[in-house]
Amino acid sequence: MGERTVKLAVIGGDGIGPEVVAEGLRVLSAVAPAHGLSFETTHYDLGARRWHATGETLTDEVEQELRGHDAILLGAVGDPSVPSGVLERGLLLRLRFAFSHYVNLRPVRLYPGVATPLADRGPDDIDMLVVREGTEGPYAGMGGVLRKGTPDEIATQDSVNTRMGVERVVRYAFAKAAERPRKKLTLVHKDNVLTYAGDLWQRTVRAVGEEYPQVSVDYSHVDAAAMFFVNQPERFDVIVTDNLFGDIITDIGAAITGGIGLAASGNINPENAFPSMFEPVHGSAPDIAGQGKADPTATVLSVALMLDHLGAPEAARRVEQAVAEDLEVRAKEGSTRSTSQIGDDLVARVARQG
Numbered sequence: 001m002g003e004r005t006v007k008l009a010v011i012g013g014d015g016i017g018p019e020v021v022a023e024g025l026r027v028l029s030a031v032a033p034a035h036g037l038s039f040e041t042t043h044y045d046l047g048a049r050r051w052h053a054t055g056e057t058l059t060d061e062v063e064q065e066l067r068g069h070d071a072i073l074l075g076a077v078g079d080p081s082v083p084s085g086v087l088e089r090g091l092l093l094r095l096r097f098a099f100s101h102y103v104n105l106r107p108v109r110l111y112p113g114v115a116t117p118l119a120d121r122g123p124d125d126i127d128m129l130v131v132r133e134g135t136e137g138p139y140a141g142m143g144g145v146l147r148k149g150t151p152d153e154i155a156t157q158d159s160v161n162t163r164m165g166v167e168r169v170v171r172y173a174f175a176k177a178a179e180r181p182r183k184k185l186t187l188v189h190k191d192n193v194l195t196y197a198g199d200l201w202q203r204t205v206r207a208v209g210e211e212y213p214q215v216s217v218d219y220s221h222v223d224a225a226a227m228f229f230v231n232q233p234e235r236f237d238v239i240v241t242d243n244l245f246g247d248i249i250t251d252i253g254a255a256i257t258g259g260i261g262l263a264a265s266g267n268i269n270p271e272n273a274f275p276s277m278f279e280p281v282h283g284s285a286p287d288i289a290g291q292g293k294a295d296p297t298a299t300v301l302s303v304a305l306m307l308d309h310l311g312a313p314e315a316a317r318r319v320e321q322a323v324a325e326d327l328e329v330r331a332k333e334g335s336t337r338s339t340s341q342i343g344d345d346l347v348a349r350v351a352r353q354g
C-alpha cells in the first residue's frame with residue numbers, strides 16, 4: 001500500500017487541551033501506518049501563554065501557515081487569566097470563520113455499557129448527529145454596546161443568518177440524513193420568537209427538502225428539544241440547528257451519553273477549500289488542568305472524525321472500536337485511570353486490532 005502523508009497542525013491550547021491532544025496524537029500514531037497514512041505534525045503554541053507573552057491570539061502569518069495544512073487538531077482554548085472571549089473569539093472562532101467551518105458536526109451516541117442518566121434508555125435510543133451551523137448566528141460578533149457603564153447601558157448581540165449560510169448547512173444535513181437508516185431530519189430553532197431567522201431556516205429546510213423526498217422532516221423549538229434530549233432522545237436522528245442552539249444542545253447530548261469527556265466534534269469545510277479542524281466538545285476545564293484527570297476519549301473520538309474526513313474510514317472505525325471496548329471495560333470494572341493511562345489502554349487496543 002502506498003503511503004499518504006497528511007500535514008496536520010496541532011493546537012493544544014489551554015488547560016487540559018495539551019493533555020488530551022497528546023493522547024489523541026498517540027492513538028493516531030498507533031493507527032495510521034496500518035492504513036497507509038503518515039502524519040507530519042506541526043505544533044502551534046497558541047492560547048493564554050502566548051497571549052500573555054506577546055498580546056497576540058492569532059497572527060495573519062500563523063493563520064496563513066495553518067491554511068497550508070490538511071487538517072487541524074485542537075484541544076481547547078480559554079483560561080481564567082485572560083478576559084473571557086479574547087481567546088475564544090480571537091483564536092477559536094477566528095479559525096472557524098476564516099476556514100469556513102460552516103458544519104460543526106457533533107455525533108451524540110451512547111456507547112454500549114456507558115451509564116446514562118436516562119434510566120430506561122440504551123444505545124438504540126440515543127444515536128443522533130447534530131449538524132450545528134458554525135460560522136453565523138449570534139456567534140458572528142455583530143452588535144455593540146451603548147452608554148457602557150451607565151445605568152442606561154444597552155448591549156446588543158445580533159444573530160446573523162444568511163440565505164447562503166443557512167442553505168449550505170441545511171443541504172449538508174439532508175445529505176447526512178439520506179445516508180442514515182432512519183432518514184430523518186429535525187430542524188431545531190425558535191421560530192415562534194426569532195421570527196425572521198426562524199422563517200429563513202424553515203423556508204430553506206422546506207426548499208432543500210424537495211430534493212430529498214426520502215428524508216422525513218420535522219421541527220422542534222429548542223426549549224422543547226432540550227427536554228426531549230432527556231426524556232425522548234429516540235425522537236432524533238439528524239438535527240440541523242443554528243450556532244448557539246447547537247452549542248447548548250450538544251452539551252446536553254454529552255450529558256446523556258456518558259459526559260463531556262466523551263463528546264467529539266469536527267469543524268468541517270465540506271469543500272476542502274480550507275483545512276477542517278477537529279476538537280473535543282468540551283473546553284479547557286481549568287478546574288482539573290494539570291492533574292491528569294481529564295478524559296482524553298473525546299479527543300480520540302475527534303481523531304476518528306478526522307480520519308473519516310481524510311478518507312480513512314477503516315482507520316476511523318478502528319479507533320471507535322478501541323474506544324467502545326475501553327468503555328465496556330470501564331462500565332464493568334470502573335476506572336480511576338489518569339489521562340495518559342487511558343491513552344495507554346487505547347493505544348494498546350488499537351495495536352491489538354492490527
Ligand SMILES: NC(=O)C1=CN([C@@H]2O[C@H](COP(=O)(O)OP(=O)(O)OC[C@H]3O[C@@H](n4cnc5c(N)ncnc54)[C@H](O)[C@@H]3O)[C@@H](O)[C@H]2O)C=CC1
Nearest residue numbers: 076077078079088260261281282283284285287288294295
Ligand atoms: N472549544 C473550546 O475551546 C471551548 C472552550 N471553552 C472555554 O473553556 C473554559 C472553561 O469552560 P467551562 O464552561 O468550564 O467548560 P469545560 O467544558 O471546560 O468544563 C465543564 C466541566 O466539564 C469538565 N470536563 C471538561 N472536559 C473534561 C474531560 N475531558 N474530562 C473530564 N472532565 C471534563 C470540567 O472539569 C468542568 O467541570 C472557558 O474559558 C471557556 O470559554 C468552553 C467550551 C469550548
Ligand SMILES: CC(C)CC(=O)C(=O)O
Nearest residue numbers: 088089092093247281282
Ligand atoms: C467559542 C466556544 C467557546 C464555543 C463553544 O462552547 C463550543 O463551540 O462548543
Ligand SMILES: [Mg+2]
Nearest residue numbers: 247248251281
Ligand atoms: Mg460549547
